[in-house]
Amino acid sequence: MIESLIENVSTYGGNIDGLFTLITVIVGFWFILAEAVLFYFIIRYRRKKGVKAQYVTGEKKKEHNWIAYPHYLIILFDIVIIVGAVMVWYKVKQDLPPADETIRVTGRQWAWVFTHPGPDGVLDTADDIEMVDKLHVKVDTLYHFQLESKDVVHSFSVPVFRLKQDAIPGRVITGWFEATKTGEYDIQCAEICGIGHGIMAARISIETAETHQVWMDAHGGSAETRRIAASEKIDQGKAEDNNNG
Amino acid sequence: MAEAVTTAETTEGAHSHHGEPDFWSKYIFSTDHKMIAMQYMFTGMIMALIGGYMAYVFRMQLAFPGESVPGYGTVTPLAYNSLITNHGAIMIFWVAMPILIAALGNFLIPLMIGCDDMVFPRVNRLSYQIFLLSAIILIASFFVPGGGFGGAWTAYPPLSAQSQYNLTPFGAPMWLLAVALEFVAFLLGGINFITTTMNARAKGMKMYDIPIVVWMIVIASILFMASVGPLIAGAVMLLFDQVLGTTFYNPDAGGDPVLWQHLFWFFGHPEVYVVLLPAMGVVAEVITVFARKKLFAYKTILYTTFATGILSFFVWAHHQFIAGIDPRMAHIFTVTTVLISIPIAEMLFCYIATLYGGSIRLTTAMLFALSFLAEFLIGGVTGIYLGASGTDIYFHDTYFVLAHFHYTFFPIAIIGFFTAIYYWFPKMFGRMMNETWGKIHFWGTIICFNGIFLPLFVLGMGGQHRRIYNFNNFPDLATPEMQDLRIFATWSAVAMLVFQIPFLINFTVSLFKGKKAGKNPWNANTLEWVAPSPPPHGNFAEMPVVYRAPYEYSVPGREKDYWPQNMPD
Secondary structure, three states, X not given: OHHHOOOOOEOOHHHHHHHHHHHHHHHHHHHHHHHHHHHHHHHHOEOOOOOOOOOOOOOOHHHHHHHHHHHHHHHHHHHHHHHHHHHHHHHHXXXXXXXXXXXXXXXXOOEEEEEEOXXXXXXXXXXXXXXXXXXXXXXXXXXXXXXXXXXXXXEEEEHHHOEEEEEOOOOOEEEEEEEOOOEEEEEEEOOOOOHHHHHOOEEEEEEOHHHHHHHHHHHOOOOOOOOXXXXXXXXXXXXXXXXXO | XXXXXXXXXXHHHHHHOOOOOOHHHHHHOOOOHHHHHHHHHHHHHHHHHHHHHHHHHHHHHHHOOOOOEOOOEOOOHHHXXXXXXXXXXXXXXXXXXXXXXXXXXXXXXXXXXXXXXXXXXXHHHHHHHHHHHHHHHHHHHHHXXXXXXXXXXXXXXXXXXXXXXXXXXXXXXXXXXXXXXXXXXXXXXXXXXXXXXXXXXXXXXXXXXXXXXXXXXXXXXXXHHHHHHHHHHHHHHHHHHHHOOOOOOOHHHOOOHHHHHHHHHHHHHHHHHHHHHHHHHHHHHHHHHHHOOOOOOHHHHHHHHHHHHHHHHHOHHHHOOOOOOOOOHHHXXXXXXXXXXXXXXXXXXXXXXXXXXXXXXXXXXXXHHHHHHHHHHHHHHHHHHXXXXXXXXXXXXXXXXXXXXXXXXXXXXXHHHHHHHHHHHHHXXXXXXXXXXXXXXXXXXXXXXXXXXXXXXXXXXXXXXXXXXXXXXOHHHOOHHHHXXXXXXXXXXHHHHXXXXXXXXXXXXXXXXXXXXXXXXXXXXXXXXXXXXXXXXXXXXXXXXXXXOOOOOOOOOOOOOOOOOOOOO
């Protein structure tokens, strides 16, 4: 159901969308049933001249069963939902499959800094490629990301992956993703982080191995490593605020 | 105990002087529970107008980004953040709390349990004065250099703790001070509600004879008192971080920003039930009266309320699934959160079952009460997606969350308030409200409400995240289809605000020109309808004695379809 509104391009996005559909079927059933009974009662038991309301305490065993049986059913459905949620959560957040490559994602007011490992595939070496607001990844490759924040709480959100993780200053949080399709999509900051929160937008470019190599050749392995000073972005945010004010 | 004795004496003293009190002692420094209730209610209504105006401004900005908003001007990002932050804080702390807990609690508890006033009338007066002070500080914070605080009503540090991050060096501490004072006010109020209900009930009123709305307000007060302590401590630490340079939440100096999140949500989730329960209580009173039915399974409703209250202390971290907590912890909080659906569903089933076999009269109060059930169900079921950790990864901090909690808070705070006001207006002011205008107000409000928030569910499912002043910066969210939904939601919001005008006129005109209400215009059973409308100082000419439970409607073998609690046979 979510796919009709926004593409899914990660290996686990389908699990999250599936869980969404499962919950929709279950709660949809209850919701329609409850609303139907509610509206039926309202219409059926409208006041009529000469008809007195019934005296029902709800305390007799038989009456109590009207709510007891639905309530057993709810427990059953709850268990189904909990099992589904736990399985999806385990896959996305708790389990950490071995990585093909590791990147670093750093949030700061108000930009995302992405550190790509460069040609040697290892972070914190001279050939790292650091980019602001643009993340380049290969399709069908399992990435670990190390999420950090320089200042306040940010949240690394890639809607097409169905992925979201807060970045907490002082901590390094590791997560993973694997893209299934090439393309360019939004990266958001999903946690309010100050006046520039609304401009903390980045893009993820999911590329084939060949295209990725071309990009890396253009940027990596030299002193020419492309850096856009994140301060530019901050100035932009303040300028916008001043212009508008 | 000494306190109890002295205040009891002062109450006695205040009631025996029947000279005409001057304006100040009657309206401003009154210790009468009804006057304090009115003070809370009118303050809450004014704050609701301010909060509604803020919603209008930022909805206009979202629909027409960058354009000047009529009645405000251009919305800067800093102003936008402040508007959404204070809209949230005002609607919860300065509208839902004062109206549902303080105004209804103060007005209804002494009247419904049949006593002359709260047991601590001066504590009660102090409670309102502190509350008023908090509201003044909050409003003043919009006008200081840097403007009002804009770090969201959740105020996560380090953003909220350090002014180089939030850019509101005065707004942030003032906001926090206002919130902390507001908590103090409600702690004082809560002490009164609990003590009064436990100690001052009319002769003959046993525990199971207490009307559900009184129970709900008492349980809500207990939940509030038990959950707010850690947050007050947390708020003081945050205030110290802001103004004294301490580092409780500063990771650079060994502090932990996530600590605040735990303290905040340990309060924040029970807080949902603190405001939900009084609204549920109001609905119970109204549906029994207008369906002429005994409340279905009174005791079950009471027990499910206790169960909900207890469970609500074990669910807080579902707000923090993706906040960097240990991923294994999410499982525990998923289980507790999903389980809370059991008592809540059971409670709602009891309410729906109450309508079975009734003789339903669709007055404005009844329409609002029924719409509460219909709309709150949407809020309830959409909560399951967010309590289930797996789907919350995607939905966290999207408009899906926003739409979900507006489908809970709007029924609670706004529909709950209108249900109560249309029902108890005759008791409060001795006059009836106009039903035709009431129904116009009802349909306008309900239809527009759905028009605002149903599109926001769709936007949230499409990946639209919260607290963004202009979605044009996000190419995937800047599509014309999504913008159309935003514009639709905005016009619905504007229309809904316009539909409050009939209410305000109806309210004001009815105050002075409404048809005179007798003691008991709805033929209801509970004790407040024994007192004159409006009740005088001291409430009852003769203190009532209770003979039966509150919901004995349509009892077989009786000529009348109601049987007041104080009627001997």
